[in-house]
Amino acid sequence: MTISFEGRVAIVTGAGGGLGRAYALELARRGAKVVVNDLGAARDGTGQSDAALKVVEEIEQAGGTAMANGGSVTDEGQMIEMVAKAKEAWGGVHILINNAGILRDKSFTKMTMDDWRLVVDVHLTGSATATKAVWDMMREQNYGRILMTASSTGLYGNFGQANYGAAKLGLAGFTKTLYLEGAKYNVKVNTIAPVAGTRMTEDIFPPEAFKAFAPENVVPAALFLVSEDAPTNQIVGAGAGFFHTAHVTMTKGKMLSTDDRTPEGVAAHWAEISDREGETVPKSGADQSMTILQSLQG
Numbered sequence: 001m002t003i004s005f006e007g008r009v010a011i012v013t014g015a016g017g018g019l020g021r022a023y024a025l026e027l028a029r030r031g032a033k034v035v036v037n038d039l040g041a042a043r044d045g046t047g048q049s050d051a052a053l054k055v056v057e058e059i060e061q062a063g064g065t066a067m068a069n070g071g072s073v074t075d076e077g078q079m080i081e082m083v084a085k086a087k088e089a090w091g092g093v094h095i096l097i098n099n100a101g102i103l104r105d106k107s108f109t110k111m112t113m114d115d116w117r118l119v120v121d122v123h124l125t126g127s128a129t130a131t132k133a134v135w136d137m138m139r140e141q142n143y144g145r146i147l148m149t150a151s152s153t154g155l156y157g158n159f160g161q162a163n164y165g166a167a168k169l170g171l172a173g174f175t176k177t178l179y180l181e182g183a184k185y186n187v188k189v190n191t192i193a194p195v196a197g198t199r200m201t202e203d204i205f206p207p208e209a210f211k212a213f214a215p216e217n218v219v220p221a222a223l224f225l226v227s228e229d230a231p232t233n234q235i236v237g238a239g240a241g242f243f244h245t246a247h248v249t250m251t252k253g254k255m256l257s258t259d260d261r262t263p264e265g266v267a268a269h270w271a272e273i274s275d276r277e278g279e280t281v282p283k284s285g286a287d288q289s290m291t292i293l294q295s296l297q298g
């Protein structure tokens with residue numbers, strides 16, 4: 001099976017370097033027309049450059065079709081304009097990869113609320129802003145593939161990244177409702193949690209690991225998740241050629257007797273409440289409530 005993006009229009013945010021650039025190059029190589037969005041900011045979100053233009057040049061030199069966009073994902077007007085330009089030039093937008101990101105790493109003690117807001121603004125609200133700009137169009141054309149970018153920090157935690165982790169798990173949560181709202185309109189929504197050697201991680205990885213974790217090793221998962229036959233509501237981890245899925249599970253739990261519905265009762269039954277054997281993955285919040293109701297009846 002060959003996965004082609006012929007006839008598709010894709011927007012990749014933050015595609016002026018790192019992972020976004022690698023996604024954009026491969027989407028274009030496989031036939032997509034690509035909007036390369038990037039503000040060209042430094043790692044901490046400050047400044048601007050022509051990073052997007054350079055990637056467009058690379059794509060065009062390789063025979064592909066692309067358009068540069070220097071808008072910020074935090075600017076609603078710029079995101080609306082970016083989507084309008086893509087529609088005008090190429091008739092619609094089928095794929096959105098929300099990838100733009102910045103870092104303001106500090107322990108929570110040292111983190112200012114400005115550090116918090118900026119990171120949440122770019123990652124979480126920025127992804128919502130870009131998604132909002134394509135959402136109605138995707139519903140109307142009965143086709144859409146959206147990929148959010150989470151992180152192992154969001155899923156599992158990492159010292160010094162409280163702002164980033166909150167935004168990243170927020171994106172997985174965003175996916176979990178959006179996939180339900182998009183299902184009727186053939187809009188599939190997934191989350192990727194990449195690990196890659198980019199400027200974001202250059203001071204963490206030793207040189208050999210930096211090479212092994214080349215962004216190109218994340219591309220296969222990202223492109224599968226925005227392809228025609230993509231699954232939906234998945235969280236996929238990808239790095240150095242290793243791929244896995246991650247899930248928000250629910251343990252079998254325990255219905256406590258009326259007498260036991262006290263903090264002491266929860267403490268007494270904690271082993272059963274938190275026993276992971278037989279845990280399930282609810283498909284929605286309602287699914288979780290149904291399980292509780294069934295437990296009431298049983």
Ligand code: NAD
Pocket residue numbers: 013014015016017018019020037038039040041042043045051071072073074098099100101102122126149150151152193194195196197198199200201
């Ligand atoms: P990167 O710094 O190379 O790429 C991020 C890009 O986003 C930059 O080119 C930057 O200019 C752009 N950007 C920043 N603010 C923007 C804004 N407001 N509007 C538009 N573009 C903006 O880093 P990367 O490693 O390629 O990261 C890509 C994504 O993957 C990020 O969301 C990051 O959090 C996530 N991620 C990366 C890793 C990793 O190991 N590299 C791990 C987990 C998650």
